[in-house]
Amino acid sequence: MADIYIDGDACPVRDEVYRVADRLGLQVFVVSNGSRPIRPPRDPNVSMIIVGEGADKADDWIAERITSGDLCVTSDIPLARRCLGKGARAVSPAGQHWTENNIGQALAGRDVARHLREMGVNTGGPPPLTKADRSRFLSALDKALQPPRRR
16 A cells, blocks of 8 residues: 655645545545644544754655655655655646656756846746636645556
């Protein structure tokens, strides 16, 4: 069975993950540096992990522990890349499946946006999650947790 790792500080779909994991009997690790308090659920299969302050501490904790077959829920593209490198799967809160086929382009787009911000261009932030995004996420989560199909 797969474990689910949530990049927890800014994840808007934690409750959806908890419900699916409970239904499937999966272990969930919600990893946070504590900068945004997270209300822990009263669910024995959910573990709240608080790492030290600092950039990428939560990402490092996840990347060090995730294994092939596990799933990471993150909008952090470099973390998704690290998870894919370990044979794990990654899905964004908006329902984007990160794969070896699309992660390079996503990283490049992220770098362009960062460069534009450094030049003073307002690139805006991510749009608020909509009902359609949540539905897309649940579909992506379901697909990511399906066992690999035999050919």
